[in-house]
Every structure is written in C-alpha cells, then in structure tokens.
Amino acid sequence: MGTTQLETVPEPKYWHLKTVISEALDSDFAVGEILPNERDLAARFGVARATLRQALEQLELEGRLQRRRGVGTTVAPPRMGVDVSTPRQGWPGAGQDAWQPIGCTTVLPPHSVARLLDAEDGEEAHTVRRLRLSQGQPLAAELLYVPLASVPARAVGDTPSGPARARSVLSELRRLPLEGQDRAVELGSARADDAKELDRLPGAPVLVVTTRYFSGGRTAAVSVATYRADTCRLTFGDFGNLEISHHGQQRQAS
Amino acid sequence: MGTTQLETVPEPKYWHLKTVISEALDSDFAVGEILPNERDLAARFGVARATLRQALEQLELEGRLQRRRGVGTTVAPPRMGVDVSTPRQGWPGAGQDAWQPIGCTTVLPPHSVARLLDAEDGEEAHTVRRLRLSQGQPLAAELLYVPLASVPARAVGDTPSGPARARSVLSELRRLPLEGQDRAVELGSARADDAKELDRLPGAPVLVVTTRYFSGGRTAAVSVATYRADTCRLTFGDFGNLEISHHGQQRQAS
DNA sequence: AAGTGGTCTAGACCACTTG
DNA sequence: AAGTGGTCTAGACCACTTA
Structure with a gap:
C-alpha cells in the first residue's frame, strides 16, 4: 500500500x-x-x-x-494554409483552381477508385495527372479519374497523352451539369510516383483528399489528391457570411 | 556509355x-x-x-x-468515415453533435491557440474537454477554448470542473450569435493527454482539426480536435442538392 | 572526396497484456 | 510466467548532395 x-x-x-x-x-x-x-x-x-x-x-x-x-x-517554416474548400461548386479545372495539368492516360482505375465510381467493373477511365504548386514548390499531386461514361473517348479525340489531352478531358467534363460533391481527408503514405512529384521519399506522410463529383445521379469523376503532410495545413474557408478581420496572422511560408 | x-x-x-x-x-x-x-x-x-x-x-x-x-x-478494419462537416452552422454542443463533455477548467491558453483567439495576451479561457465516441471506441479528443470575453466567469457560476460546468459553458456560448467559422486540418502527433483519451501511445499520428467560431466580429471560441489518424477518415458531406444513391458501399467498421 | 541523412543488422532490455 | 510490441544500442554500409 x-x-x-x-x-x-x-x-x-x-x-x-x-x-x-x-x-x-x-x-x-x-x-x-x-x-x-x-x-x-x-x-x-x-x-x-x-x-x-x-x-x-x-x-x-x-x-x-x-x-x-x-x-x-x-x-521548417510554419505550414502553409492551403485552401481546399470549394467556394462555388465547380468541376476541377474551372476558373483558376491552382492545379496544373501534367498529362492524361486512359487506364483501368484501381479497385479502391472503381468502388467510388459508379462504373461497371472493368470500365476504363481517363486519368488526368495534375500538380498543385505554390511559389515553385509542389504541394500536392492529383489523379483525376473520369470514366468513359462521363466523357467518351471520341470527345477528346486522339490528342496525345500530354497536358493538351488533360485540358481537353477537363473541358469536356465541365460541360456536364454538376449536381454535388463530397470530400474526405485521411492520412496516407506517398506512393513512389507521388513521392517523386512531391520531391519526397516514397512512404512520406501525406494527406489524401478524395473528392467525388456527382452528375446525372452518378459519380461522374473521382479525384485523389495527395498533399504533403509536412508542409500543408488544409483549410476549409467554409461559409462565414461576412469577412472577418482577424489580426491572427495566418503566416504563409515565404 | x-x-x-x-x-x-x-x-x-x-x-x-x-x-x-x-x-x-x-x-x-x-x-x-x-x-x-x-x-x-x-x-x-x-x-x-x-x-x-x-x-x-x-x-x-x-x-x-x-x-x-x-x-x-x-x-485493421477499413477506416471509419467520420463526418466533420457543419451542416447548419452551429456552435459546438448544439443539437446532437456526437461529442461528450468530460470536464472544464479555466486556464491560460497555449500560445498557438492564443494567436487564433482575438484575445489580449494573458487572458484566461474556459477550456472544455470533450470526447467523440463511436461504438464505444474513442475517435477524437477535443479542447474547446472559450475566452472569458465570450462567456464571463460569473455566467457559469461556481459549478465544479466536471461535465456539468462544461455543459454550462457550452450553453452560455450558444446564446451568442454565430456569424461564421473556418476550419483547418493538419497532421500532428498525439500529446500525452490526448493519447491517453484515445487509447494510443504518445506520439501516435493524429489529424488535428482546428475550428474558429466567429461572433461579434471576433473569434469567440477555438476548438482543437484530435482525431485518431489510424482509424478515422474525415468526411465533408458538403452540399449536394440531392441525395445521391451510390452502391459504392462506404463500409463502416463493425 | 567529404559529409549528410537513409537503411539495415543483431542483439538487449522494458512495458504491457493475458493465462 | 510467458508472450507481445516498444525502446535502445553500437555499429555498418548505402544513396545522395555539394564542393
């Protein structure tokens, strides 16, 4: 005792x-x-x-x-606040959304993505690769999956698999009526290809933002964006009817 | 060559x-x-x-x-989808928000929080401790800082530092007009006290959700919620004018 | 070539849970 | 008491950057 x-x-x-x-x-x-x-x-x-x-x-x-x-x-400098809110609902690539198209291929999406797309098993999808930069530093790498059911292959023609084709897919996608979207954030570790784009080693901790875009009662596209967890703080500048003036300085990295 | x-x-x-x-x-x-x-x-x-x-x-x-x-x-079972969206803007504790008040003390907030609160240096704040559970498992631990400027000490009386006092502070807070809020998500590692509440070891990876509540042109409260990164996928069931029927089964842990 | 962080080894002991 | 994952050591070599 x-x-x-x-x-x-x-x-x-x-x-x-x-x-x-x-x-x-x-x-x-x-x-x-x-x-x-x-x-x-x-x-x-x-x-x-x-x-x-x-x-x-x-x-x-x-x-x-x-x-x-x-x-x-x-x-390290304080983390950057990276806005991932969606002010007016918009398709990826609409207006200026800070993402830079890199390329585009047409592949069978991985299982985890196919589950989210309302797609028949084995349906191929346009896969748009985009990069999000800030002051020359890569913040995030994205893979955007657009099933052929949303944007038929003929619509984008036979543009080669570069940025041009990516932009073509995005602009076709924007023709659809966007009915809504939802979003999830979770922890992950960078795959080899993402790590390379993000200038990190494979396995580096990342924040994975998965967005589903709905159109015509279906999931018309799925975006998987991989943010560097070491440098990024994801912000959701949600609603807020008036602009608040806070002297709380949200320091950005220089 | x-x-x-x-x-x-x-x-x-x-x-x-x-x-x-x-x-x-x-x-x-x-x-x-x-x-x-x-x-x-x-x-x-x-x-x-x-x-x-x-x-x-x-x-x-x-x-x-x-x-x-x-x-x-x-x-491990697939991660749980945890809704962290704020459907109708609401103060913490409004309606049924899945958080369980644990206790409440009055302390000087740490520097990082004081920066977010529009508070004079050295101003004390009510500190409400809450826990978010799902099926008996702890998902997240929260510290809610409410400066005395938002809820005066006399308003909550001399209730001891238990759940009752926590509920008292929350209900006083709800009397204020909520003008907006914003939110950020970043990666962190669990402090010793959070780790204990979350049934994890100190240093375990967590998703830190920081929310600022605005009222009267000021930051009236700041919430720092620490979610288990291993078991949680944070979801933002953003807008979406119609209910989508997806057969994509969002598996919940049993 | 020198210096850095990244990987890997083969041990040892500790803290914790369970029978 | 036995078995588990968690911590710690003292080395070694590798991959990468810089000068």
Whole structure:
C-alpha cells in the first residue's frame, strides 16, 4: 500500500529528446537554419543515433523540421494554409483552381477508385495527372479519374497523352451539369510516383483528399489528391457570411 | 556509355516488405485476424526485426494494421468515415453533435491557440474537454477554448470542473450569435493527454482539426480536435442538392 | 572526396497484456 | 510466467548532395 505513483512513468528517451529539441527550436533557432548533423546531435545528447532519429522523425511529422538526404536538417517554416474548400461548386479545372495539368492516360482505375465510381467493373477511365504548386514548390499531386461514361473517348479525340489531352478531358467534363460533391481527408503514405512529384521519399506522410463529383445521379469523376503532410495545413474557408478581420496572422511560408 | 539504367533503383527492403505484406493482407487475411509476431515474421522474411517493424509501421500509418503492446498485430478494419462537416452552422454542443463533455477548467491558453483567439495576451479561457465516441471506441479528443470575453466567469457560476460546468459553458456560448467559422486540418502527433483519451501511445499520428467560431466580429471560441489518424477518415458531406444513391458501399467498421 | 541523412543488422532490455 | 510490441544500442554500409 501507499506505493504512491511518483517516479513512475519512465518517459521514453526519444520522447524527452523531442521535447528538449522542440524547445530549443523555439528559442535558439531561426527558420531555415541548419541543425548539427545526426551523429553530432546523438553524441551531444548521449544517445544512439537511432534514438535521436526517432525524435527527429516526430518533429518532421509535426512540420517543425525538414530533412534532406545529402544536405542536412533544417528548421521548417510554419505550414502553409492551403485552401481546399470549394467556394462555388465547380468541376476541377474551372476558373483558376491552382492545379496544373501534367498529362492524361486512359487506364483501368484501381479497385479502391472503381468502388467510388459508379462504373461497371472493368470500365476504363481517363486519368488526368495534375500538380498543385505554390511559389515553385509542389504541394500536392492529383489523379483525376473520369470514366468513359462521363466523357467518351471520341470527345477528346486522339490528342496525345500530354497536358493538351488533360485540358481537353477537363473541358469536356465541365460541360456536364454538376449536381454535388463530397470530400474526405485521411492520412496516407506517398506512393513512389507521388513521392517523386512531391520531391519526397516514397512512404512520406501525406494527406489524401478524395473528392467525388456527382452528375446525372452518378459519380461522374473521382479525384485523389495527395498533399504533403509536412508542409500543408488544409483549410476549409467554409461559409462565414461576412469577412472577418482577424489580426491572427495566418503566416504563409515565404 | 550504354550503361542502361536497368537493375538500378535498389528498392529498400522495408518498402518491398510492405508491398508483400500488403498483398498478403488482401488475399490471405480477414479483418481482425492476428498476424504472427514480429520476431517470427522477421525470421520468415530473413530481415532484422527493426526492418520488419519499419514495414509494419507504414502499414499501421495507412490504417491497414493495428498493433497493441502485449497483445499482437491484427488486421485493421477499413477506416471509419467520420463526418466533420457543419451542416447548419452551429456552435459546438448544439443539437446532437456526437461529442461528450468530460470536464472544464479555466486556464491560460497555449500560445498557438492564443494567436487564433482575438484575445489580449494573458487572458484566461474556459477550456472544455470533450470526447467523440463511436461504438464505444474513442475517435477524437477535443479542447474547446472559450475566452472569458465570450462567456464571463460569473455566467457559469461556481459549478465544479466536471461535465456539468462544461455543459454550462457550452450553453452560455450558444446564446451568442454565430456569424461564421473556418476550419483547418493538419497532421500532428498525439500529446500525452490526448493519447491517453484515445487509447494510443504518445506520439501516435493524429489529424488535428482546428475550428474558429466567429461572433461579434471576433473569434469567440477555438476548438482543437484530435482525431485518431489510424482509424478515422474525415468526411465533408458538403452540399449536394440531392441525395445521391451510390452502391459504392462506404463500409463502416463493425 | 567529404559529409549528410537513409537503411539495415543483431542483439538487449522494458512495458504491457493475458493465462 | 510467458508472450507481445516498444525502446535502445553500437555499429555498418548505402544513396545522395555539394564542393
């Protein structure tokens, strides 16, 4: 009895390390500054490099650090607020939506996407590849699946599989009446091709935004957009009848 | 010359492992089934346990696996779709919003929150703790900050810091005219207290949903909700003028 | 060529759950 | 007490960037 529960809770070393480094980042480092290398840091804290890395990994996950192989570890700028709301319901590519078409092929969509499309099994779909940039940095990579039932192959002609064909599919899609859409956000890890576009290593944590576009009582298109989780904060500038003036500075990365 | 770039791309072992295991999960395992333990698996694949763990970690990040210390590794059910849209703009706690009040204290909000609240530095705020459950499982933990400027201390009286006080603050908050809100989603790692509520280890990946509530041209409240990233897919059942009938089965976890 | 972070190993011990 | 995943170590080598 009376064995009070003090002194227990042997906090893991990497967790404590994370706290220490995090506080050091706040007080002693400026954005963009480079940290000592991992071997030095590990020695300085008297831990194995693997343990030190565990702490750095979490800090990178939280967007506090940026690590680049062959270069070093730097203090990351605050995450960018990226607007993913859909002000006036619009098809992808309508108005100026910050996405840059890269290419377009016609393939059998993966199972997970086919489930979302109201498509017969084995129906092919236009697959538009787009990239979202901000200040030259890639924020997100998107695959937009448009079943042939929504935009017949003949409508886009035989334009080769480049940006031109992508734009052609998008503009055909816009001819349909858009009846609604819904959206989901979840955590994922970057596939090899997305990682390449996003300038990250495969497996990097990403926020996957899946959007379904409805037209004619069907799912006319599905977009799977992969945002860099380290640099992006997805914002939904929802409603709000009046423009609010807040001095809360939503800092954008420079 | 002629050194064609075949045979290159030495895919990391853990990445290949992940693919192999992922395919095995699809074909040979049912949801809830337990996998062999890590030492056996590592031996079976002829890799060190650390390498095997790297693959399992990614699969857990993607919501494919669930690992529990002392128990084992099981095949996770598909992620739950959790609605985080705000159909008719409403204050937290209005109608039935699936959140269960736990307690309420009055503290100085952390810096990151104070920046969002249009509050003088050093102004205290009611801090309401709420939990969101689904089928008995915790999905999310929330901290709702309500500055004293929005709900004066005298309005809630001296109810002790339990659920009753939480409900009192919420109902006072609902008396204010809600003029708008905005919302952001980003990746984070669970703080110790959130981890406990969510039945996860500290540092577990979470989706952090930050909501600002505007009233009287000010930010009247800020909510920071921490969703389990492994089990949750956040859905925004945005607009959509008609109810769509899709046979795409949005499987819910049982 | 030198220096960085990324991968990998083969151990050890710890914290936790269950019988 | 036995078995699980979680933490930690002290090395080694690899892939990449920069000079």
